[in-house]
Amino acid sequence: METQCPFCSVQCKMRLTESGSGAGGEAQYAVEAKPNRASEGRLCVKGMNAYQHAVSEDRILYPLVKREGGFERISWEGAIALIVNRFKQIEQESGADAIGVYGGGSLTNETAYLLGKFTRVALRSKHIDYNGRFCMSAAASAGSKALGLDRGLTNPLSDIPLAKCIVLAGTNIAECQPTLMPYFTRAKENGTFIIVIDPRETGTSKLADLHLKVRPGMDASLANGMLRSLLDEGLVDEAFVRARTRGYDELKAHLLEQSVEEIAVMTGVPVDSIRRAASAFGKADTGMVFTARGVEQQTDGYMAVRNLINLVLLTGKIGKPGCGYGAITGQGNGQGGREHGQKADQLPGYRSIENPEHRAYVADVWGVDPNDLPGKGVSAYEMMEKVYEGDIRALLVMGSNPVVSNPNASLVQAAMERLDLLVVADMFMSETARSADLILPVTAYLENEGTLTNLEGRVLLREAHRPAPGEAKNDWRILCELAHGLGRGTYFRYEHAEQIFEELRVASRGGIADYYGITYDRLRREEGVYWPCPDPTEEGIGRMFEASFAHADGRAELIAVDNHWPAELADEEYPIYLTTGRVLSHYLTGVQTRRSHTLASRDFESFVELHPKTAKQHGLTDGKLAVVASRRGEIVVRCRITRTIRDDTIFVPMHWGDSQNVNVLTNQALDPTCRMPGFKVCAVRIRPFISN
Numbered sequence: 001m002e003t004q005c006p007f008c009s010v011q012c013k014m015r016l017t018e019s020g021s022g023a024g025g026e027a028q029y030a031v032e033a034k035p036n037r038a039s040e041g042r043l044c045v046k047g048m049n050a051y052q053h054a055v056s057e058d059r060i061l062y063p064l065v066k067r068e069g070g071f072e073r074i075s076w077e078g079a080i081a082l083i084v085n086r087f088k089q090i091e092q093e094s095g096a097d098a099i100g101v102y103g104g105g106s107l108t109n110e111t112a113y114l115l116g117k118f119t120r121v122a123l124r125s126k127h128i129d130y131n132g133r134f135c136m137s138a139a140a141s142a143g144s145k146a147l148g149l150d151r152g153l154t155n156p157l158s159d160i161p162l163a164k165c166i167v168l169a170g171t172n173i174a175e176c177q178p179t180l181m182p183y184f185t186r187a188k189e190n191g192t193f194i195i196v197i198d199p200r201e202t203g204t205s206k207l208a209d210l211h212l213k214v215r216p217g218m219d220a221s222l223a224n225g226m227l228r229s230l231l232d233e234g235l236v237d238e239a240f241v242r243a244r245t246r247g248y249d250e251l252k253a254h255l256l257e258q259s260v261e262e263i264a265v266m267t268g269v270p271v272d273s274i275r276r277a278a279s280a281f282g283k284a285d286t287g288m289v290f291t292a293r294g295v296e297q298q299t300d301g302y303m304a305v306r307n308l309i310n311l312v313l314l315t316g317k318i319g320k321p322g323c324g325y326g327a328i329t330g331q332g333n334g335q336g337g338r339e340h341g342q343k344a345d346q347l348p349g350y351r352s353i354e355n356p357e358h359r360a361y362v363a364d365v366w367g368v369d370p371n372d373l374p375g376k377g378v379s380a381y382e383m384m385e386k387v388y389e390g391d392i393r394a395l396l397v398m399g400s401n402p403v404v405s406n407p408n409a410s411l412v413q414a415a416m417e418r419l420d421l422l423v424v425a426d427m428f429m430s431e432t433a434r435s436a437d438l439i440l441p442v443t444a445y446l447e448n449e450g451t452l453t454n455l456e457g458r459v460l461l462r463e464a465h466r467p468a469p470g471e472a473k474n475d476w477r478i479l480c481e482l483a484h485g486l487g488r489g490t491y492f493r494y495e496h497a498e499q500i501f502e503e504l505r506v507a508s509r510g511g512i513a514d515y516y517g518i519t520y521d522r523l524r525r526e527e528g529v530y531w532p533c534p535d536p537t538e539e540g541i542g543r544m545f546e547a548s549f550a551h552a553d554g555r556a557e558l559i560a561v562d563n564h565w566p567a568e569l570a571d572e573e574y575p576i577y578l579t580t581g582r583v584l585s586h587y588l589t590g591v592q593t594r595r596s597h598t599l600a601s602r603d604f605e606s607f608v609e610l611h612p613k614t615a616k617q618h619g620l621t622d623g624k625l626a627v628v629a630s631r632r633g634e635i636v637v638r639c640r641i642t643r644t645i646r647d648d649t650i651f652v653p654m655h656w657g658d659s660q661n662v663n664v665l666t667n668q669a670l671d672p673t674c675r676m677p678g679f680k681v682c683a684v685r686i687r688p689f690i691s692n
């Protein structure tokens, strides 16, 4: 069978051939990488072992209901009836907005679309948001405001080796999207100057000609230093800026007030390095800037990305071969997951739920009165707060593990316990599922047909190849059954994923993320089509903004960005900065990769990475356990002492729950524009763990 890896936005292609049975009788597969245009025939260790979770004996095979503190099997009919009755009762008592829906960026486009429609048409609630709020919201908002639309990369991946200078800001591609690395090594072989911005040395920073080891949370300010240096050196492309952008005069005036020397002190990056980076980027004929969660998961993530897009625009490096901006999406469908309406403020096609014309268009496609569509809800973490406060009494979680992925996770865990009804649709007993009243078993990537949109904006079809084990169902089918139970089945008559996609095409038509020209037939024939693709006879657009930007006036928007400090600063009580991130073997909160025996054995527990100086100051030993504490809680993790990290910063990965859940420590403060939490920096203290 040919399929795609579910574990990141590259969506690498592979062939699986059944090769026997494991010790428990589960299927085993020989895995072979197959070329598609993004992966070029590569797979990383996650992809090679992705099937293992799908055949895991830990799969939940039947609907489960919690009784007397334990879970018992229940029929699908019984589970749906129970959920529907509780939803109806809660709606009667507290109104439709007392029911919330929490989605995920790994769901197919079809399920993401249907989840938004289910919430607004079947539940008639305004409360839907998803874990992509923690992944892409800063870059998505910044791209939309600066360029007029948000598509992860403005160029095809094949443009990367054409860039003469590349800035990799807060992105550890070597561990998160490893099969992209050859694009950058090819660039390097072509003589490209590579600048990495990261507080840590990583597999990615090994490529760097210049590594700016920025203090966590100071990326926006560092970009100001680079922009000021561009001005000083006369490296602004005035012709491009005057012809294709607006807001330059305000930005220039703001930059003239900046001092590179002061920014060097704030960011911990020497003046010479800031100037060298600006000079290299400004003087290169072609160049690209990439951001990822290191820049975006900040309480000023939106502004930090805007400032790095300013760098691209001021130098005229966009809309040409080897030039552009890219947000390296993390989740398997991080791009598509944010386009079809599972965000609190969004309808399909990237339409706004607050825009009357957009509401009317989508309501017409759905066959409902636009006045019946609810308004804008709140962001993912704010939903958790509403649960905690009792405003949301029932929650449906699909394709997500909010107890581990939200900041301030102890509050989120407490919130789950306060719900009158928690329904979790998952393959496994995740940390969130443990708190559920009902668990609904869903299909894995080998069993569920649907489309996903890779980090380039290329839509790909993933076919189903295995029957669902036990009584597991496709997530979109569960939504249809719930909608029928709620008396809204007339709006949810689908027998196949393709029927949902056909409706999605129409719902997205004329919107920013226009899929109208994309069909399953085309996807089978052409192996992927870029959006925007408004017509079935047209090719999608690979390189964006060659002639104009997507704003009504065709211009990109420059913006002046203030220097920001992180929401929480180190002090005497909590003297160290904590930053979080990923490791090669694991995906998201590890619900799936921790069930792959090969991946789990590579990294079977969390750790804290810290500098020898920090270890000495706090009496810590390599390989021994440490307690890391913030104002919100504490965790216990094993020390890895290394000189590859700043001595004022420690790093803990995000893939484990319970006593190793780093999000027990992280700060719930949100970016004011995109509502992204500041995962990447909070103040902590650390001490040796002493067992009783």
Ligand code: SF4
Pocket (backbone or CB within 6 Å): 005, 006, 007, 008, 009, 010, 011, 012, 039, 042, 043, 044, 045, 046, 047, 048, 176, 177, 178, 179, 180
């Ligand atoms: Fe490819 Fe990403 Fe899967 Fe690795 S995790 S095989 S890079 S899709």
